[in-house]
Amino acid sequence: MPFHDMLNHGVMSVSIGVPMAAMPYRPSAEPGAGTHCAGCAARHIGLCDALVDIDLPELAAAAQWRTIRSGALLMTEGDPARYFFNINHGTAKVYRDLPDGRRQITGFVTAGYFVGLGMPANYSASVEALEDVRLCRFDRLTLRALFVTFPSLERKLLIATGNELLIAQAQMLLLGRKSALERLASFLLAWIEPASPAGTRLPMGRSDIADYLGLTIETVSRNFTILRQRRLIAISTEQEITIVNCAGLTGIAIGAAA
Amino acid sequence: MPFHDMLNHGVMSVSIGVPMAAMPYRPSAEPGAGTHCAGCAARHIGLCDALVDIDLPELAAAAQWRTIRSGALLMTEGDPARYFFNINHGTAKVYRDLPDGRRQITGFVTAGYFVGLGMPANYSASVEALEDVRLCRFDRLTLRALFVTFPSLERKLLIATGNELLIAQAQMLLLGRKSALERLASFLLAWIEPASPAGTRLPMGRSDIADYLGLTIETVSRNFTILRQRRLIAISTEQEITIVNCAGLTGIAIGAAA
């Protein structure tokens, strides 16, 4: 169960995958086999999950499909917060920067996550795609109007925002009180399928992991080596990781081991 | 504008100020002058702010007034999350502990704040009163039922939860990337009225500040001294602080000064 966080979403300078720039979504114009939200791969993990199939067209009319290329920005901190996003596929990083360049990644967002929760007038963070990202973009005013018709949308967002807050709390404990080794162990447990023998490919590099854990890239690398040498994890090809000793890794992550 | 955070709220072992243990709130039985929610000091900063006066009685019927003595727990991490709280007066700390005793305070809650946002079945943090705290306690199931009648309550909570998330993001940046001096400067700016020449009394001690900023009590103390020696703040009587040079303090807080 991967992590996440985020906050805003935004006016963006991104490449557009589906050629329907400012055009409202139309079922008949949809790409892929499903051709409408009910057939979307993210149908039951995204915002639409709050609605029954019969009500989907109204939500779909407010949604715009986009594909964000790897490395492109979904939103930039400080920009007017016009849009709200629902990720359907791919991974992006949410981060804040200090004036001198120090960066803190506050979360990674994957399929099903909302970007733009609890936003004020301007985005409070930047979001960059780590791989190609498919998403639904909503105009915030349009979406707010839909809340009146479908209170279940608002409930879904309230639950999602609450979950974000829980994850943020856990991350504050990690950043404020855990050692480098404990941070890395916690991170891997959240991202790697514990059972998978084949190994899981991490979508982010060492630099992003460092910015997420409040460490430097060198410290992350050193602690990867420590975990590997202690036979707690196995590293096949760089970011292809396998958890070898889940109990041992968990012990380190929760701070049980001295 | 003080900070905050929080998450759960809970089954609690607390002293009860207003003698109406499990009895539903009744206007005629209310303490103080206002004698009902419309006269409450927190009328326009709490949950009730989402309702017009005419609808208040319905919300009031679901609320129970409580006073939590300084040092008592509002909730304990892991306990079943039966209640939701709305602080009316006083300050409390929200924290998580690691098994070996390391503690991270994820936020301080004051008048107007909600405790128990986005909660799962069990409280995910403990909350302890730093001074006597007055609050309204709601049964979570009862409150959820009210959401159907008054969608504005849910909207209020969504906005509040979103604000929490923004604050949590800022705190992650602080914990992950700021120096001890920058952390303390950021904290003081959030808690001390910049203009007040008389000085503001902090409700928390050095130990709580340390647990909030991810530092030790000694490091907090040393950096208080540094800020005082640089004439950025003045310390009258221990936790009675005045901001002397707001611009200078802000410069440190945002990481502008090298």
Added chain:
DNA sequence: CGGAATCTTGACGTTAGTCAATTTCTGTGG
């Protein structure tokens, strides 16, 4: 196969933590 980017490893420096007094504050009672 080659070059750039990413990752790893090593030597050394800096910041904050640890351990230990000492000082200051708070509150209580004489």
Added chain:
DNA sequence: CCACAGAAATTGACTAACGTCAAGATTCCG
């Protein structure tokens, strides 16, 4: 009002963990 005791805060000397700087090794892709 002052004296005292306990708690909280400050200060100092030293240590440990992580950051910085600098090579090298690997991986990735054309």
